[in-house]
Amino acid sequence: GAGVSQSPRYKVAKRGQDVALRCDPISGHVSLFWYQQALGQGPEFLTYFQNEAQLDKSGLPSDRFFAERPEGSVSTLKIQRTQQEDSAVYLCASSLSSAGWRNTEAFFGQGTRLTVV
């Protein structure tokens, strides 16, 4: 596709339910990032993939959060036993390469707005 695609755009989950959020990066992009954006805040880093390898998961808030990118393209962020504090917009971003990292532009999707009730 032309841009980063995320689905679903909106998700309402009951507390305790498991959810899976999907990200389709731009074709050929090596790097993929997940960010969490709480209401009124800037995005906060969750995890980073280079191809299928998860190189950094330091931002995942708890072991209820799990991300994968098994074939180096589509990625899924899974949240188990959702809590109200998980309510946020989850943004996915991809970039062409990790080389030239300093100025490598990251392209973002429109995000998935998760509301836990």
Next chain:
Amino acid sequence: AQKITQTQPGMFVQEKEAVTLDCTYDTSDQSYGLFWYKQPSSGEMIFLIYQGSYDEQNATEGRYSLNFQKARKSANLVISASQLGDSAMYFCAMREGRGSGAGSYQLTFGKGTKLSVIP
């Protein structure tokens, strides 16, 4: 300490006027990159402009320019000739280097400034 500080929660600007959005950063790295993103109500983050720590000239991209003052650790965004479509949230972000040269891949964002352009 906050790594990226945006002190203006909201700003108003008259259409066709210029506006400056403030950003200060905190890092001990010598090598880093500074970014500005626009986030309209649709939600996606749109890349606007980039400044590298070693770049000697201020970055410019069309109506956007970055006023980079390294000694002050500030990277303010200047939007010239504001348009109604510029109304959005604006985020300053930084990507830091790690001394080993491997680089750090994540962006650290500020809390954003909501810009409203008045007709």
